[in-house]
Amino acid sequence: MSQIITQKPSKVILRLNSPDGDSIREVLDTPPRPCIFGEIPCIDLTGLGATDTGAIQRIAREIKTAAVTSGVFYIKNHGISREIIEEARLKSLEFFRQPMDEKWKVERSNFNHHNGWTAPGNARANASEGPDVKEQFRWHYSVNDDPMYDHLPKPIALGALPAEIQPYIWADERLWSKTAALPNFNDAVKRYWRATINLARDLTKAIAVALEMPADGMDDLITYPSGDMALNFYPGIEHPTKTNMETSGLYQGGLGSHTDLQCFTILFQDHIGGLQVLNKDGQWIEAPPIADTLIVNIGDFLSRLTNDKWESTVHRVEVNRTNADRISMPLFFGFNFNKQCAVLPTCTDENSPPKYAPLSCGEAVEPRN
């Protein structure tokens, strides 16, 4: 008589950085798998930007469900035009396809607060994994580009801003004069940044409602938000600058396993694929590109604010083994860096008291930046 023995997959420990020191997640020792239909929900944002309270209520309910189940969701009808996204994607590709010498001119050590370009292999999203293969160009929130201040004469001097905000404006405008020779690059990527900042402010209203606050309950926290944008480049196997990194057995990602630092991230990924998220069972699942959608994932600061009711999303990107270069464009959105935020009263009760002391987004981000 034969006996069928089913073995439970074992779990391994994944170490991650968090604002409160190292955190760990248990990960199944099984290969990543495709996501099942609906496992990463897709939320229709129609009506979000208008003062349609019915739409905000519906979107808030769907965000809440997604935040406590998958921790990540697609958004469609998000209001950012295909043309704005496509222009930014194409200009990003042009930027990264320049000779290395050109890119070294805007390398991040030339600028304040790590604005600028990071060379392949010069960053490690996870200290226990190999260096990231990707290249990155990134910049910090700039009042001068923020659509909320379009009515003010430009440039707005740092000294004209509230004193408590000034230390946290981390933009370095010198960056843009060094990229000005690449036709339309600055315009295209800034146009995309402006559109995502507007979307992030609208999403914050739905998130406030999802957390049982009035829709404008977080408005004061996003007058000078942290809105850092990155352009990520994952070279295809035929790209001339592709770096072959030896990692002696460590996981080698295009981008290593990590959680994002701020409240939430709005991510554009192109058609190539490679993004994976860790589900609540500890299984890596693929988050494939879906045309005309963006992805939103929860960051550590929002997780902390919700007393971990909304857990930040662990994710990573596989090395690009296709012939085509891959681009992704995340906006890391968080509150005004100076605002001290306690765990939300709507997320605590006598059985689950606040686990964390008040902290500002700036304090949370600075040591990990």
Ligand SMILES: O=C(O)CCC(=O)C(=O)O
């Ligand atoms: O490239 C992607 O799809 C994800 C990028 C990402 O997670 C990041 O830049 O933090």
Ligand SMILES: [Fe+2]
């Ligand atoms: Fe990320």
